[in-house]
Amino acid sequence: xxxTPLLRVVRGNPDDAELAALTAVVATAAAASAPxxxxxxxxxxxxxxxxxHAPIAAGDGAWRASSLPR
Numbered sequence: 001x002x003x004t005p006l007l008r009v010v011r012g013n014p015d016d017a018e019l020a021a022l023t024a025v026v027a028t029a030a031a032a033s034a035p036x037x038x039x040x041x042x043x044x045x046x047x048x049x050x051x052x053h054a055p056i057a058a059g060d061g062a063w064r065a066s067s068l069p070r
Contacts, residue, residue, distance in 0.1 A: 007023060014022070044050070 007019075007026065009019070
């Protein structure tokens with residue numbers, strides 16, 4: 001671990017609350033600029049959402065609707 005500070009106040013004499021606010025702003029800005037990890041693409045074969053759909057009601061054309069994509 002190094003003893004060098006991450007932030008250094010060049011002018012002024014901030015109290016603890018002001019220094020905490022400055023640290024929060026700098027940390028938020030650093031986190032926002034970090035690139036997001038790439039999303040892993042899932043296979044359509046393993047996607048369980050395709051198995052969830054409304055049941056088919058009996059009636060005219062129900063057999064035809066049973067094979068149509070949702």
